[in-house]
Amino acid sequence: MADYDAVVIGAGIGGLSSASLLAHQGLKVLVVEQSGRIGGCCSTFERNGYLHDVGASIVEIIQPIEKIFTMLGTTFQNEVDLIPCDPIFSVMYRNGERITIEKSLEATGEVISSLDKRDGERWKDFCNYFSELSEVTIDALFFDPADNMMDMMALIRKNPKLLKFLPTFLQTYQDLFLKFFSSSKVLNTMAYQSLYMGMPPALTPGPFAMIPYTEHTGIWYPRGGMIKIPEALLRLGQKDGLEIRLNAPVEKVIIRNGRACGVRLEDGSEISSKIVVSDVNPQMLYRDLVGLEHLPWLIRRGVNSLELGKSLCMIYVGLDAKPDLEAHHSYIAVSMREVNDFWTDHVETGVMLPAEKNYGLICWTSHSDDSLAPEGHHVLNIIPESFYRLKDGNWDTFKDQFVEEYIDYVSDNLVPGLKDHITQVISSSPLDYERSLRLPEGALYSFNQDLAHMAVFRPSAKSNAIKGLYLCGSGTHPGGGVPTTTASGIIAFNKIIKHEKL
Secondary structure, eight states: OOSEEEEEEOOBHHHHHHHHHHHHTTOOEEEEOSSSSSBTTSOEEEETTEEEESSOOOEESOHHHHHHHHHTTSOHHHHSOEEEOSSOEEEEOTTSOEEEEOSOHHHHHHHHHHHOHHHHHHHHHHHHHHHHHHHHHHHHHSSSOOSSHHHHHHHHHHOTTHHHHGGGGGSBHHHHHHHHOOOHHHHTTTSGGGGGGTSOTTTSBGGGGGHHHHGGGOEEEETTOTTHHHHHHHHHHHHTTOEEESSOOEEEEEEETTEEEEEEETTSOEEEEEEEEEOSOHHHIIIIIIIGGGSOHHHHHHHHHOOBOOBOOEEEEEESSOOSOOSSEEEEOOOHHHHHHHIIIIITTTOOOOGGGOOEEEEOHHHHOGGGSSTTOEEEEEEEOOOSOOSSSOHHHHHHHHHHHHHHHHHHHTSTTGGGGEEEEEEEOHHHHHHHHOOGGGBTTSBOOSGGGSGGGSOOSBOSSSBTEEEOSTTSTTOSSHHHHHHHHHHHHHHHHHHOOO
16 A cells, blocks of 8 residues: 555645645645755745745736635635735836836836837737737636647637637747837836746747736735745645655656656655656656656657756845835846847857846845845845856856856946945855756756747646656746746646546
């Protein structure tokens, strides 16, 4: 008799979502997490009284998160104290000028009109178009599986309005914006958000151009840090008997007669289960934990063809004074061409941009929640653009210099006097993320999120190679991000309920 009905590998948002739903069904479920902290990229750590978020820094497009809490018999708002973020972001131009964007669509239209009258007139058309697109695509793509073409056909039959927007999948983020706006100054306030999907505007699929619109439907921050979301999922799961083991890295998925029937931990202990759910990078799952020898040649080829996505460098800063910022998020104005060129001229070559030409995002989380720092103090997460593979050297030798030069640039040009008030600096390079979170190459979204890695081209929620093995997390449909990985846990859960007798 198996020790558990299900063993879930990884306590990220996807793993905890599927695990809590399975436990709510009355099943005996164990989550094994390799680190000492839950949440993966959606987590928070404390250092000297400052609370810093590991990766994710806000919550938007919250429908999937609301859905899972409803499925668990409660509401997101009841379980997590959500602080609305308004203004939603500020844009910092290199000449010192700033533009602050409020949640109000009307107020944003006025700002755009002040930059370019014609583009201001097109803002309403933009909002109308993306209001419908976001409603259709979120309903269609966030809650249903996309493991194969049959799933895709079922998805379209269920959501026929999707047919109207299918051409947008053959266009890019950049294509759609250029249909609405022409002013470079306006476009420079909207280019950066393509990187929320880990891709430059010329490669990001068209539907994600809805992000600058959906931000206006609401952005929130969980009081106490991003870890409050996984903590809420775990708390609800534990009420239903969910068990969790931290610092329990998995060495192998146990396969017998083509079926996953448990896991072997790195300490040599084995845990048997009727099914296994994986919330780790699918390439790592199949190559290391399952073993390519268990896969048919076609699936081996598919696994090896997947391209790892954008990696991240994060600079965690503690301050003894309020920074000269206006919003929870501030980013450096950047053109679509600059972002595209960074991808081709730097990501693909390994040559890093000098600090004064780099761009990026500053997350002022204590602006929304002053409990994250000692009284009178603040925390920032500063995110310069970066990548894993460096032409010369590696991140262990390069990181300190890179971080110091970038902080100097921000302090001298964007946030005056910032350096004078820094009390601590901690940083995580792509290599650090690879080690601490076991993310290959520090790729937070697992794989690219271009058309070649979307929906049916992403690893299936129900393994096509191993019976009883299910996948969730950023490497599966619908991709990386807090709402999407939550949705992946729901999709995996529904697949399990449909195909397994537990």
